[in-house]
Amino acid sequence: MLIVQKYGGTSVANIDRIKAVAKRVVKTSKEGHKVAVVVSAMAGETDKLINLAHQTASSPGEREMDLLLSSGERITSALTAMAIEDLGHKAIALTGRQMGIVTDTVHTKAKIERITAEKAKKALDEGYIVVVAGFQGITENDDVTTLGRGGSDLSAVAIASALKADLCEIYTDVDGVYTTDPNIVPDAKKLDKISFEEMLELASLGAKVLQTRSVEFAMKYEVPVVVRSSFNDNSGTLVTKEDKDMEKVVVSGVAYDKNQDKITIMSVPDKPGIAARIFKGIAENTIVVDMIVQNISSDGKATDISFTVPKTDSKKAFKLTEEIAKELGAKSVSLSDDIAKISAVGVGMRTHSGVAAEMFETLAKHSVNIMAISTSEIKVSCLIDLKYTELAVRVLHEAFGLGKK
Amino acid sequence: MLIVQKYGGTSVANIDRIKAVAKRVVKTSKEGHKVAVVVSAMAGETDKLINLAHQTASSPGEREMDLLLSSGERITSALTAMAIEDLGHKAIALTGRQMGIVTDTVHTKAKIERITAEKAKKALDEGYIVVVAGFQGITENDDVTTLGRGGSDLSAVAIASALKADLCEIYTDVDGVYTTDPNIVPDAKKLDKISFEEMLELASLGAKVLQTRSVEFAMKYEVPVVVRSSFNDNSGTLVTKEDKDMEKVVVSGVAYDKNQDKITIMSVPDKPGIAARIFKGIAENTIVVDMIVQNISSDGKATDISFTVPKTDSKKAFKLTEEIAKELGAKSVSLSDDIAKISAVGVGMRTHSGVAAEMFETLAKHSVNIMAISTSEIKVSCLIDLKYTELAVRVLHEAFGLGKK
8 A cells, every 4th residue: 555644743743753653654664555754843843933933023924934934844854754764764855845746826825736746756666755844835936835734734635645645644642533522521432434524524613633624635536534643553533435334323423613703783774685795795804704693573674693703803803894784774783702603513414314403402401592503414503602512512422322332 | 236145153043133134134235235145054053953863863864964954044044034024125035946056966065066046136136135045955856955064155155156246245253364363362463355375275274264165166266255244344354366465465374273183104114105005095095184294214224204184084094004004014103183283374475485484483483393394385384283383373473474563
């Protein structure tokens, strides 16, 4: 097999851990596989470089920021290759450019356009273990770019796709993907297998194991991904194409997201085009609105509209909404930061009905009020009071029978 | 004018110093010059990376070592460009590759083969200050190389040559080139001007201001170099082509070198081919022999031969010499580490005689015994007892009238 292994910042945090990574890589190679390794910067290095930049300039240029930040992964790639060679195995470190990762020109959050991978293919054929600096690429114009936070996951998946690898292993500090956050539900179970679609929903709903863009990429190019720990030999979670088995499971996981605020406009005149006017104004400022509820107006004249936005954008969104509300003749605008979104995810929902009903019933039984609902083919989300988050996660996890028991 | 400015590790040791460098660069630009800046790694950074490598592997691969070490200068180049932009001036950071510095494939001490400089020329024409990561280049095969210790001086001179710059300023922590070491002779005078040839002799004789290879390069391509301090506005020393003025000065400087040991072979049979046998054996081991003295044999049968080698190679050279001496039937071999070489340098020697005589007389007057002598067109060197080094430097500096008075 050809296997791509990606090691995150905590897995290469110091020289001892880099040596442990080298051992694991060489072991995989000795089992008869070709191995390409993708490494992050040593934990803390990227933040250190960002600090230096902000000490140097009030708003550091993004092109130079990328050149600066790309150093972290280069250092780890060189050290990891040295550690592998020290174990007696041929190894070669490659920068993003040497790997042939060509991106667009959007510095600090570039998108991968293509990967040539010639040097890597040749080296793998000659028996080398290839160690690639993650998180970085190069533009057509030869400038260094970075792929944004968590970009090394994306590097790994994209490289796996370019090399037509059989597997992409993402090594991190947790054992895999769980049915829910084990910090809230100790009974949470590690999943052996999950579909790309479910993983994508879980990632965007707040599960921190895999970066959303890397799941999208893996799904699009059908790269099987395994999430596992670099600190033990547990088998991890396989993220892959949906299969028959998966459909039998109605709900695979329960996720929560505390990173949204709710904005409510009171007494907006109830006429066509009002919602369009509000949400167009917000979208134009590249703020992503998630859930929307419009109350049915009792008198046909005025209505209330609520919606959620990411916490980081909520102040800006609130200001914009106030301006629009004034213009529309609405009564007032309020912002609440004590909400949470609880979601149940599972591809089985496509063929099994009743998940939403079960969810509403369970929450009602524990007196958790639902402020808004949104659904997709494989997901039901409810907006609730922030203080009920942990309770809701626990009772839903139990109601859907997700624990180990 | 187009000016290349090079800042060493102490000049960019921390963010405050990088900001000071940015100010100086912008000032030069505002005086109406185009400026290209070459930076070293922040003081201590290269050693830190070397340490990491040696913690990781018992003998780190040189290709990976170069990838690792090149990060230091990349970081400084990005930060310096940010600091310049923060002062409101356009700046662009370029890696060795982006500067188009193509080297041979001898990792850790690569030689520059050519510099394309396209990106830099374009940027300079568009009004950017260009900041280049020193010390590094790239092979035809796209691998990162470094130019060896002090390589950033060489980067600067080579870039100045490629850009057809009018001047290459080397900023360091001393005010320029002195008539001798001011630590030994407080009366030592900073030279306003010195010829390439003299600088080359002084550099190879132990003066630490400029790296020998960069002086050779500057001489070959006639790049005028100024050595000056980044901590004040003093004018520094211009290193340039020899001119009429320079010939008037008989001796420009007095240098000393304590980094050699002396090996003596006693009672070697005095027949043709003996010296060849000895020095061929040593040269084959890439040890550089500097001074050689062969005593005139009193009886025509046996003679003593002494020679000096760098301290770092002296143990190895001693062993080799013992083997050869045995083979030749010599009596014995001895090694002494208490010697020093004192030199007087000046292009005026070409047209003025009597420098050697003055030197011998001065040393004799102070009872300093001369063990060996070597001369070139513009230099006289004497091998003396180590303990007389400072005395010899002082009296020669005075005898040649080099002080400020």
